[in-house]
Amino acid sequence: MTRFALIAALLMAAPAVAQMPVPVPAQAPAEPNAIALYPQMKAPKGSTENWVRFGEDLAVRNVTVPTITPVLPDPAKATGAAVIVAPGGAFMLLSMEHEGWSVARWLADHGIAAFVLKYRLNQTPADTAEASAYMGKRMADSLRDPTAAPGITEPRATLDALAALKLVRGDASKWGVDPKRVGMIGFSAGAMTTLNATLEGKGSDRPSFMAYVYGPMLARDVPADAPPMFAAIANDDSLFPNPSYALVDSWRRAHVPVELHAYERGDHGFGMGKPDTTTMGLLPQFLSWMEMRGLLNAKAGQ
Numbered sequence: 618m619t620r621f622a623l624i625a626a627l628l629m630a631a632p633a634v635a636q637m638p639v640p641v642p643a644q645a646p647a648e649p650n651a652i653a654l655y656p657q658m659k660a661p662k663g664s665t666e667n668w669v670r671f672g673e674d675l676a677v678r679n680v681t682v683p684t685i686t687p688v689l690p691d692p693a694k695a696t697g698a699a700v701i702v703a704p705g706g707a708f709m710l711l712s713m714e715h716e717g718w719s720v721a722r723w724l725a726d727h728g729i730a731a732f733v734l735k736y737r738l739n740q741t742p743a744d745t746a747e748a749s750a751y752m753g754k755r756m757a758d759s760l761r762d763p764t765a766a767p768g769i770t771e772p773r774a775t776l777d778a779l780a781a782l783k784l785v786r787g788d789a790s791k792w793g794v795d796p797k798r799v800g801m802i803g804f805s806a807g808a809m810t811t812l813n814a815t816l817e818g819k820g821s822d823r824p825s826f827m828a829y830v831y832g833p834m835l836a837r838d839v840p841a842d843a844p845p846m847f848a849a850i851a852n853d854d855s856l857f858p859n860p861s862y863a864l865v866d867s868w869r870r871a872h873v874p875v876e877l878h879a880y881e882r883g884d885h886g887f888g889m890g891k892p893d894t895t896t897m898g899l900l901p902q903f904l905s906w907m908e909m910r911g912l913l914n915a916k917a918g919q
Contacts, residue, residue, distance in 0.1 A: 642745050643670040645677075651684040651735070654780045658682055667743055674714040676706060678741050678748060683777040685732040685784065687792060688721035696728040696913040699794040701781050701824070703734045705805025705831075705886075707759075708771040709741050709752050715888045716804040723889065723900050728913065730794045732785055736777040736810060739769065763858050766833055767809075774806075778814035779822055786821075798912050800826035800844070802903065805886065808832030812864075815843060826912060828903055829864070831885055836863035845874035847906045849899055851883030876906055 645668045660681045667678040685701065702724070704716035711717065713735070721731035741748040759768035778801065786796040801824040803811030808829045815823050816837060828847040831854055846868050850859065868875035883896035890897030907913055 640669045640671050640676075640745055640749065643668045643675060646675065648684070648686060651686045652784070654683045654685065654777055654784060665743075667741075667745070667748070669710075669745055674712065676710050676712050676714075677735065678710050678738065679743070680711065680735055680738045683737050683773075683780070684735045685781050686718075686721075686735070688718070688725045688731040688733065689792065690725045690728045690730060692793065694726075694728040695730065695793055697793065697795040698728075698798045698907065698912050699730040699732065699785055699789075699792065699800070700724055700828075701732045701734050701778070701785065701799070701801045703736065703774075703778060703801060703803035703807030703810045705803070705807040706738075707752065707756055707767075708769050708774065708806045709739045709755070711735060711738065711807075712804070712886075712888075715886075716807060719889060720802065720804075720900070727904055729904075729907075730792050732781065734778060734781050734807075734810075737771065737773040739771055760856065764835075764860070766835055769806075771806075771810075774810040775813040775817055778810050779818050782814065782818070782822065782824060798825055800824045800828070800907075800912070802828035802830065803832070804830045804888065805832060812837070815846075816840075826907070826910065830899065831857065831887070832864075833857045834859040834862050834864045836867050839867045839871035839873060841871055841873070843868070843871060843873045845876075845910060847876050847878075847903055849878040849880070849896075849902075851880045851885070851887060851894075851896060853882050854885045856885040874910075878902055 664681050669676050702717055702720050704711045706712050717733040721733050724731040742751055785799050789796040801811040809832050811827050815827050824844055826844050830849045848865055865875050865877045880896045882894045883891045887896045890899050
């Protein structure tokens with residue numbers, strides 16, 4: 618498997634690298650339920666989102682106006698818990714179906730109000746082929762040192778995550794959720810966004826709980842009042858070959874609850890699960906963890 622294929626796996630968040638479809642430009646979906654995080658924000662003049670399709674999966678580039686899209690449970694099944702879903706894509710693309718809408722639908726089917734976060738990204742060329750070459754080179758440059766964090770960052774994504782948490786909590790009664798049980802789940806760059814919102818947010822601005830899925834497992838300074846973390850990664854992750862689980866150790870040193878699922882196989886970008894691997898248990902295990910912590914009932918324990 619070539620380094621380029623592995624880089625492409627991160628960018629496209631494809632469930633199987635060897636069978637990754639060729640990207641083709643796509644029409645933007647209607648997104649009738651999307652809510653602007655900043656109602657007064659206008660897209661820069663001349664800018665436009667670029668949507669692309671990988672087989673059946675949709676992804677978007679050049680997001681300049683961030684939104685959340687609610688995916689709500691049947692009121693008869695609603696638990697009052699909420700999760701903001703942050704897709705990945707190297708801060709240059711968002712895997713909206715593979716790590717966004719499909720995850721949100723699963724959560725809603727299990728009684729959890731979900732909100733898919735479409736956060737702001739680094740700019741990339743509008744042309745699909747040109748963008749793929751550009752993103753591949755940037756990713757290759759950013760991953761030269763496997764012991765360091767990826768060199769591509771997007772501080773605005775963190776701001777958007779914190780704004781999404783504030784919006785959901787502010788309208789909690791509208792959504793039928795408990796503002797004290799609003800968490801986040803993020804994949805790859807979305808995991809890094811979730812982590813940054815957790816560590817840079819203050820007090821009640823942070824997520825109430827978080828799930829960190831195949832992000833870099835590097836040590837961080839963790840405050841004693843950080844929320845509990847559910848972490849998941851495949852031990853054969855080729856983009857983030859982790860010599861340790863230092864991030865989990867950071868949570869433990871801070872005496873903050875943490876649960877780690879280190880799957881034998883799954884590589885990077887397995888999303889809701891790669892068939893024929895135990896990564897298929899990701900979301901059921903996350904649900905069980907939430908239930909264990911009391912997050913699925915009104916007397917949630919932290």
